[in-house]
Amino acid sequence: MIGMMYLVLTALLALNVSKDILDAFVIVNKGLENSNLNFTERNEKLYAEFDLAKTVDPVLVTPNWKKAQDAKKESEQLVAYIDELQKQMIIETEKVEKSVADTLQMQNIENKDKYDIPTHIMIGDSEDGSKGASRELKNKLIKYREQLTGYILPADRKTVKVDINTDDPATSEENWELYNFYDRPLVACLTILSKLKNDVKNSESLVVDYLLKETDGEVMKFDTVAAKVVPQSNYVLLGDEYKADVFIAAFSKTKKPEITIGENLKLDVKNGLGKYTVKADKEGIVDYEGMIRITSAKGKESVFPFKSQYIVAKPSLTVSLDAMNVMYQGLNNPISISVPGIPTEKLSVSASGGTLIATGSGKYNVKVSGGTKVDLNVYATMDNGEKKNMGTMSFRVKQIPKPKAKFGEITDSGNMSKSAANAQQGLIAQYENFIYDIPAKVTSFKMVVFTANGSYDLFSNSNMLTPEMKQQLQLVKKNSRVMFEEIQAIGPGGAVKLSPLTIKIN
Numbered sequence: 001m002i003g004m005m006y007l008v009l010t011a012l013l014a015l016n017v018s019k020d021i022l023d024a025f026v027i028v029n030k031g032l033e034n035s036n037l038n039f040t041e042r043n044e045k046l047y048a049e050f051d052l053a054k055t056v057d058p059v060l061v062t063p064n065w066k067k068a069q070d071a072k073k074e075s076e077q078l079v080a081y082i083d084e085l086q087k088q089m090i091i092e093t094e095k096v097e098k099s100v101a102d103t104l105q106m107q108n109i110e111n112k113d114k115y116d117i118p119t120h121i122m123i124g125d126s127e128d129g130s131k132g133a134s135r136e137l138k139n140k141l142i143k144y145r146e147q148l149t150g151y152i153l154p155a156d157r158k159t160v161k162v163d164i165n166t167d168d169p170a171t172s173e174e175n176w177e178l179y180n181f182y183d184r185p186l187v188a189c190l191t192i193l194s195k196l197k198n199d200v201k202n203s204e205s206l207v208v209d210y211l212l213k214e215t216d217g218e219v220m221k222f223d224t225v226a227a228k229v230v231p232q233s234n235y236v237l238l239g240d241e242y243k244a245d246v247f248i249a250a251f252s253k254t255k256k257p258e259i260t261i262g263e264n265l266k267l268d269v270k271n272g273l274g275k276y277t278v279k280a281d282k283e284g285i286v287d288y289e290g291m292i293r294i295t296s297a298k299g300k301e302s303v304f305p306f307k308s309q310y311i312v313a314k315p316s317l318t319v320s321l322d323a324m325n326v327m328y329q330g331l332n333n334p335i336s337i338s339v340p341g342i343p344t345e346k347l348s349v350s351a352s353g354g355t356l357i358a359t360g361s362g363k364y365n366v367k368v369s370g371g372t373k374v375d376l377n378v379y380a381t382m383d384n385g386e387k388k389n390m391g392t393m394s395f396r397v398k399q400i401p402k403p404k405a406k407f408g409e410i411t412d413s414g415n416m417s418k419s420a421a422n423a424q425q426g427l428i429a430q431y432e433n434f435i436y437d438i439p440a441k442v443t444s445f446k447m448v449v450f451t452a453n454g455s456y457d458l459f460s461n462s463n464m465l466t467p468e469m470k471q472q473l474q475l476v477k478k479n480s481r482v483m484f485e486e487i488q489a490i491g492p493g494g495a496v497k498l499s500p501l502t503i504k505i506n
Contacts, residue, residue, distance in 0.1 A: 022112045025187040029106050032194040039201035046208045047072065053215055056250065057302065064211040067151045071211075075204040078144050082193050082200075085121070085133055093117045093186050111186060118189040122181035129177025137196075138166050138176055144200065148207045153214075160210050162203045164196075224251055224271065261290040280312040283361075285343050311343055327354070327374050327395045330493045331436060332365035339380055339390050346381045347390070353397070372397050400493035403429040403440040405501045407484060413502040421473050421482070421505060426464035429489040429498065440491035442498075448483040449476060480505045 054061040090101040093111050124132030145164045152160050168175045231244040251272020259267040259274035267274035289307040327333040344362035353374040357365040378390040404411045406428045429440035442463035449456045449472045458469045485500035
C-alpha cells in the first residue's frame with residue numbers, strides 16, 4: 001500500500017504541488033520509516049539464525065555466513081550515506097544545526113515545498129545530474145545491486161531478484177537522476193530517499209534469507225538443547241586440577257543420528273545420545289573411534305568422526321605396614337608399582353640405594369647396592385606431557401638371615417634311628433620361615449662321632465658325607481651322639497658359618 005501511494009504521489013508531482021500532496025508525502029514517508037524498522041528487525045533475526053547455524057556446522061555455513069556479513073556491511077554503509085543526504089537537505093533548507101536535523105520529524109519541517117536546495121544538492125550544476133549527489137547515489141546503488149546479485153546462484157537469479165531500479169524511466173525523456181530529484185520539493189526528495197533505503201534493506205533481507213536457506217537445508221534441525229559437562233578426566237590426583245568442558249548440546253528428539261563404533265557396532269540412540277557399553281577385558285589404555293552420521297532435511301548426509309580412550313585398571317587393595325617395608329641385601333626384591341587412574345606404561349620409577357630391573361606390567365626387581373635404606377621415586381606422565389611426582393616410598397635394608405643346616409628332618413638337635421642316619425647322603429642348608437624361597441648350599445663341614453672309646457673327627461669339603469663318615473655311622477651304637485659343626489654354606493648373601501647340629505642315635 002505504501003509503495004502504491006509513493007508511485008501515485010510521484011506522478012502527481014508533475015501536475016500539482018498542493019499542501020495536500022505535501023502532507024501525503026509525510027504520511028508515505030512515515031510508512032516507509034516503519035517498514036525500514038521492520039526490515040532491520042527481520043534482518044537481525046536472520047543474522048542470529050545464521051550465527052546459530054554456523055556454530056552447528058561451521059565448515060558448511062561459514063562461506064555463506066561471510067557473504068551475509070559483507071552484505072550487512074555494504075547495506076549499513078549505503079543506508080548511512082542516504083541518511084546523510086537527507087540530513088544535508090534538512091540542514092541547508094531549514095537552516096538548522098546537524099543535531100536538530102538528526103531528530104526533526106518531517107511533519108515539523110516548515111519548508112516542505114522548497115525545491116531549489118534539494119535540486120542543487122542532488123543535481124548540481126549539470127543538466128543530467130552528473131555533478132550532483134544523485135549520480136553518486138545511483139552508482140552506489142548499482143554497485144550494491146551487482147554485489148548482492150553475485151551472491152545468488154545464476155540458476156536462481158530469475159526467481160530471486162535484487163529489486164533496486166536505477167533504470168531511466170520509459171515514460172519520460174529525463175534520466176533516473178532528473179526524474180527523481182530535479183525540481184522536486186524537499187518532502188518528495190526525502191521520501192524518495194526513504195524509499196531507496198527501503199529497497200536497500202529489502203534487498204539485504206532477500207539475499208541474507210537466500211544465503212541462509214542455501215545452508216539451512218543442509219544442516220540438521222535441532223529441537224532440544226541441554227547442558228553437558230565433559231571432564232578431561234574423572235580421576236584427579238591430590239594437588240592437581242579438575243578440568244571440564246561445560247557447554248550446550250543441541251539434539252533432535254525426532255530424528256536420530258546414526259552412531260557407529262569401529263566397523264560394525266551401531267549404538268542405541270535416545271534423545272540424540274548414543275549409549276556405548278563394552279566389557280573391559282584387558283588392562284591399560286583402550287582407544288576407540290567411530291562416526292556420527294546426520295541426514296539433513298534435504299537428504300544430505302554429514303559425517304562427524306570422533307576418537308576417545310579410557311583406562312582399564314585391575315581392582316586393587318593396598319595395605320601398607322610401615323614396620324614391614326624391608327628389602328634384603330643381595331636379593332632381587334620383587335615389587336609392584338601402580339597409581340590408580342594412571343596406566344602403568346605412563347609411570348617411571350627410579351631408586352636411590354639400589355638398582356631397578358623392570359620385569360613388565362608395573363613389576364620390578366630391586367637389587368640393594370648397600371646402605372640402610374632404599375628410596376623409590378615414582379613419576380607419572382600426564383596427558384599434557386607433564387611429569388608429575390607421585391611420591392616416594394622408603395624401605396629399610398636388612399641382611400639375609402642365616403640358613404640352618406639340616407640332616408634328614410633334624411635341624412638343631414634330635415633323635416634319629418641308626419637306619420635313618422645311614423640312609424642320609426649329606427647336609428642341606430635351608431632358610432626357615434623366610435619370605436623368599438631362595439637356595440643355599442653347604443660347602444664343607446666336620447662330623448664328630450662320640451663313642452665309649454672317645455671321639456672321631458671327620459671332614460667333608462662338600463655337602464656330602466664322605467665314605468669314612470658313612471662307615472662310622474654304620475658302626476655307631478645306640479645312644480651314641482653325632483655332631484655336625486664348622487658347617488660352611490653359601491647363599492645369595494654370600495658365605496656363612498652355620499650353627500652346629502647334633503643327633504642322638506636311637
